[in-house]
Amino acid sequence: MESSSHPLLEEETMGAASPSSVLAALDDVRGWQEEFYRDLHEHPELSHQEQRTAARVSERLGQIGFEVHQEVGGTGILGVLENGDGSVVLLRADMDALPVREATGLSYASTVTATDAAGTKVPVAHACGHDVHVTCLLGAAQLLAAAPDQWAGTVVAVFQPAEETGDGARGMLEDDLAGLIPTPDVALAQHVLPAPAGHVGTRAGPVLSAADSLRIILYGRGAHGSMPQAAVDPVVLAAMIVVRLQTIVSRETPPGETAVLTVGSIQAGTKSNVIPDHAVLQLNIRTYSEQTRATILDAVRRIVTAECQASGCPKEPEFELFDSFPLTDNEPATTDRVATAFGEFFGERAGPMGQQTASEDFSDIPAALGVPYTYWGIGGIDVETYRRAEAAGRVAQDIPVNHSASFAPVIQPTIDTGTAALVVAALCWLAR
Numbered sequence: 001m002e003s004s005s006h007p008l009l010e011e012e013t014m015g016a017a018s019p020s021s022v023l024a025a026l027d028d029v030r031g032w033q034e035e036f037y038r039d040l041h042e043h044p045e046l047s048h049q050e051q052r053t054a055a056r057v058s059e060r061l062g063q064i065g066f067e068v069h070q071e072v073g074g075t076g077i078l079g080v081l082e083n084g085d086g087s088v089v090l091l092r093a094d095m096d097a098l099p100v101r102e103a104t105g106l107s108y109a110s111t112v113t114a115t116d117a118a119g120t121k122v123p124v125a126h127a128c129g130h131d132v133h134v135t136c137l138l139g140a141a142q143l144l145a146a147a148p149d150q151w152a153g154t155v156v157a158v159f160q161p162a163e164e165t166g167d168g169a170r171g172m173l174e175d176d177l178a179g180l181i182p183t184p185d186v187a188l189a190q191h192v193l194p195a196p197a198g199h200v201g202t203r204a205g206p207v208l209s210a211a212d213s214l215r216i217i218l219y220g221r222g223a224h225g226s227m228p229q230a231a232v233d234p235v236v237l238a239a240m241i242v243v244r245l246q247t248i249v250s251r252e253t254p255p256g257e258t259a260v261l262t263v264g265s266i267q268a269g270t271k272s273n274v275i276p277d278h279a280v281l282q283l284n285i286r287t288y289s290e291q292t293r294a295t296i297l298d299a300v301r302r303i304v305t306a307e308c309q310a311s312g313c314p315k316e317p318e319f320e321l322f323d324s325f326p327l328t329d330n331e332p333a334t335t336d337r338v339a340t341a342f343g344e345f346f347g348e349r350a351g352p353m354g355q356q357t358a359s360e361d362f363s364d365i366p367a368a369l370g371v372p373y374t375y376w377g378i379g380g381i382d383v384e385t386y387r388r389a390e391a392a393g394r395v396a397q398d399i400p401v402n403h404s405a406s407f408a409p410v411i412q413p414t415i416d417t418g419t420a421a422l423v424v425a426a427l428c429w430l431a432r
Contacts, residue, residue: 018150018427018431019341019345019420019423019424019427021147021150022143022144022147022150022151022423022427023143023419023420023423025143025146025147026139026143026416026419026420028146029139029142029143029419030139030415030416033135033136033138033139033415033419034411034412034415036056036060036135036138037131037132037135037411037415038108038411039056039108040053040056040126040131040134040135041106041108041109041110041126041131041408042108042109042110042112043110043112044097044098044110044112044124044125044126044131045095045096045097045112045114045124046096046097046098046099046114046116046122046124047096047117047161047162047163047164047165047168048074048075048096048117048161048162048165048168049075049096049114050075050095050096050161050162051075053075053095053134054070054071054075054076054077054095054159054161057077057095057134057138057159058070058077060138060142061077061079061138061141061157064141064142064145064146065081065145066079066080066081066141066145066155066157067079067080067081067082069180072172072175072176072177072180073160073161073162073168073170073171073172073173073174073175073177074161074162074171074175075095075161075162076158076159076160076161076168076171076172076175076177077157077158077159078156078157078158078159078172078177078180078181079141079155079156079157079159080154080155080156080157080180080181080182081141081144081145081154081155081157082154082182083148083151083152083153083154083155084152084153085152085153086151086152086153086154086429086430087153087154087185087186087429087430088153088154088156088181088182088183088184088185089153089154089155089156089184089185089186089188089426089429089430090156090158090181090184090186090187090188090365090366090369090371091137091140091141091155091156091157091158091188091189091422091426092137092157092158092159092160092187092188092189092362092365093130093133093134093136093137093157093158093159093160093189094130094133094134094159094160094161094163094168094362095130095133095134095159095160095161095163096130096161096162096163096164096165096168097110097124097125097126097127097128097130097131097164098124098125098126098127098128098164098403099116099122099123099124100123100124100125100127100403100404100405101123101125101405102123102125102127102405102408103405103406104405104406104407104408106408109125109408110123110124110125110126112124112125125405126408127402127403127404127405127407128164128402128403128407129191129192129380129402129407129409130163132192132380132409132414132415132418133190133191133192133418134159135415135418135419136190136415136418136419136421136422137157137159137422138157139415139419140419140422140423140426141155141157143419143423144423144426144430150427150431150432151426151427151430151431151432152430152432153429153430154182155426155430156181156182156184158172158177158365160172160362160365163360163361163362165323166211166323166324166325166359166361167361168361169361169362169364169365170361170364172365173364173365173368177365178368178369183369183371184366184369184371185371185429186334186371186372186373186374186429187362187365187366187369187371187372187373188338188373188374188375188422188425188426189360189362189373189375190375190376190377190378190418190421190422191358191360191375191376191377191378192377192378192379192380192402192409192414192418193353193356193377193378193379193380193402194379194380194381194399194400194401194402194407195377195378195379195380195381195386196379196381196383196386196387197379197380197381197382197383197386197409197410197412197413197414197417198349198379198383198413198414198417199346199349199350199351199378199379199417200342200346200349200350200351200376200377200378200379200417200421201350201351201352201353201354201376201377201378201379202330202335202338202339202342202350202352202353202374202376202377203330203335203352203353203354203355203376204330204331204332204335204336204339204374205329205330205332206288206289206327206328206329206330206355207328207329207330207353207355207356207375208327208328208355208356208358208359208360208375209258209260209286209287209288209327209328209355209356209357209358209359210286210287210288210290210293210325210326210327210359211284211285211286211323211324211325211359212284212285212293212297212321212323212324212325213282213283213284213285213321213322213323213324214281214282214283214284214285214297214300214319214320214321214322215280215281215282215319215320215322216280216281216282216283216300216304216317216318216319216320217278217279217280217317217318218234218237218238218241218278218279218280218281218304218308218313218317219234219277219278219308219313219314219315219316219317219318220232220233220234220237220275220276220277220278220279220311220313220314221277221314222274222275222276222277223275224273224274224275225272225273225274225275226273228275231275232311232312232313232314233275233311234268234276234277234278234279234313235268235269235275235276235279236311237279237307237308237311237313238266238268238279238281240307240311241281241303241304241307242263242266242281244303244307245261245263245283245300245303246261248261248296248299248300248303249261249296252295252296252299253292253295253296257288257289257292258287258288258355259285259286259287259288259292259296260284260285260286260357261283261284261285261286261296261300262283262284262285263281263282263283264282264283264284265280265281265282266279266280266281267279267280268280283300285297285300286357286359287327288327288355289327290327293327297321301319304317304319305317325359325360325361326360326361326363326364326367327363328359328360328362328363328375329363330373330374330375331372331373331374333372334372334373334374335374337428338374338376338424338425338428341424341425341427341428342376342421342424342425345420345424346417346420346421346424349417353376353377356377358402360375362375363375374425376421376425378414378417378418378421379414379417380409380410380414381399381409381410382410385398385399386399
C-alpha cells in the first residue's frame with residue numbers, strides 16, 4: 001500500500017490482517033473528516049451543553065452501522081459495533097469546548113458565545129483539540145466498519161461530554177455505561193498536543209497528573225481599619241497561609257517526586273479601611289502518585305487549620321474539594337503493546353512521550369470497569385513551524401499550547417495520524 005496519497009502507510013509491512021488493509025480506505029473518509037472537523041471547530045459547545053455535537057456524532061455512527069445509545073450521562077454517545085467473537089475494545093473521545101475567545105484568525109474560527117453554568121455569557125472555542133478527537137474516532141469507526149473481514153471482536157466508541165469539568169466520565173458511568181456495552185478487554189484514548197504533527201508518543205506508567213482544586217474559607221473577625229486590635233485579620237492570615245503552603249512541595253515532598261501547588265485566587269474585603277470577616281483561597285494541586293496526592297491534601301488541611309488556630313480565628317476553616325481529576329496511569333503491558341504497533345506502523349514518527357502536567361478524567365471509565373488502559377499523544381503543530389521554534393529555543397514562546405486562545409492544530413496530517421493511531425491500537429486486540 002505504498003502510495004503518495006497514503007504517506008502514513010509507507011513504513012507498514014505487517015501482513016494481510018494489518019492496519020494497512022483497514023487504512024487503505026483513508027482517502028474515503030478524509031474528505032468528510034476535514035469538513036466535519038471545520039464544522040465542529042466553528043460550532044463549539046461548553047461542558048454538559050454538547051447537544052449539537054452529540055447529534056452529529058450519533059447521526060454519523062448510525063450511518064456506518066453502529067448501534068447507538070444517546071444521552072448517556074446527559075449528552076454522551078455510545079456506539080457499539082459487533083463483528084464476531086473476539087476482544088472488546090473501548091475507544092474514547094471527549095467532545096466539550098472551553099470558555100475561551102478564539103484568536104487563531106482561521107476562516108473557520110469560532111465566534112460562538114454561550115451561557116455557562118453560573119449564568120454568565122462567555123465566548124466558546126475548541127482550544128483544547130477535542131474537535132480533533134471526535135473527528136478521528138468517527139473516522140476510525142468508519143474504517144473498521146468498512147473492513148469487517150480484517151478484524152474480529154467488538155468496537156465500543158465512547159463520545160464523552162464534560163471532560164473539562166472533570167465529571168463527564170463519572171456522569172456516563174452513573175447513567176449505566178457499563179450496562180449498555182459489553183465489558184471491554186482494554187480502553188484506549190488519545191489527545192492532540194503542542195508537538196509536531198504526524199508524530200505519536202506513548203508512555204507507560206503515570207502520564208497525566210491527578211488534579212485537585214480546593215476552595216478554603218478562612219473566618220476572621222471584621223473591624224475598622226484603624227482598630228486592628230479588635231479584629232482577627234483574614235487578609236494577614238491568608239498571606240501567611242500562602243507563604244507556608246509553598247513549603248509543602250519544597251520541604252515535605254521528596255525531591256524526585258513531581259508535584260505542583262498553586263494558589264490561584266485570594267478574595268477578601270471590599271474597602272481599604274475595612275478589615276473583612278473572611279477570606280477565600282482557591283488552590284490547584286497536581287501530583288503523579290496517590291500517596292503524594294494524599295500527603296499534600298493532608299498537609300494543606302494541617303497548615304491551614306494550624307494557622308487559623310494561631311491567629312485565634314472564631315471559627316474553623318471550611319474546605320471544599322472541586323474539579324477533581326484522577327491520575328492517568330498507563331498500564332505497562334498495554335502501553336508496550338500499543339507502542340510496538342505504533343513503531344511498526346509509524347516508524348520514526350513514533351516515540352516516547354514525557355509526563356504531562358495536564359489532567360484528564362478518561363481513566364475513571366476503565367477504573368470503574370476494571371480494565372487496563374493506555375492514553376497517548378499525537379502532535380498537532382505544523383512541523384516546520386515547530387522545528388523553527390525549536391531551533392531558536394523558543395518553543396515555549398512561539399508554540400501555542402492547549403487552552404490557549406491561539407491553539408488550533410493543523411488539519412493534516414493531524415487528523416490522518418489520529419485516525420490511524422486509533423485503528424492501529426485497536427487492531428492490537430481485534431486483528432484476526
